[in-house]
Amino acid sequence: DIQMTQSPSTLSASVGDRVTITCRASESISSWLAWYQQKPGKAPKLLIFKASTLQNGVPSRFSGSGSGTEFTLTISSLQPDDFATYYCQQYNSYSLTFGGGTKVEIK
């Protein structure tokens, strides 16, 4: 199975900060990577797929980049609604696998 490793596991930031989360795959997954946001007690929400394509309705302050084994999720200017946990997910092959998550906390 392809292992997905996210860093950092926790990130403390302030409103207005630029935030970057990294996701690494144990082998090449081309651009078959998605990012999700999850708030406590809620289901995940799809943000980005195919490494850099924004899901409908997702604010443009979110962006994704990368290919192969290294990917990033960037929030250009952190908003109060963005404090949450973020997960990457590879869909290059079964088993579909997630990263361990990055919790974005208020500094």
Added chain:
Amino acid sequence: EVQLVESGGGLVQPGGSQRLSCAASGFTFSSYWMSWVRQAPGKGLEWVAQIKQDGSEKHYVDSVKGRFTISRDNAENSLYLQMNSLRAEDTAVYYCARVRYGSGSIWDHWGQGTLFTVSS
């Protein structure tokens, strides 16, 4: 509006069985792959199983192969997960999720989740 509503959660003893259900509405259920994804308390997300539109193709994470069976009833707009030989590590919130059309195995709509606990 797309809605996915899970049911069947609760408490089961180790070694027991349970069936989870997901009622879908607001979209043409028979046109979409569907999945189950779970999240153990305080932990990350884990994909469990996925089924093709007509039920002819199914995929599972290794840890549930031979114990769990995903199925669907397109006439009833329902997705199921039959879970047998349950273990403590199966304890989680189980989400029903719709695979985004034409985009590969990613999920654009999720249910609210149902908590399932395996304990004696």
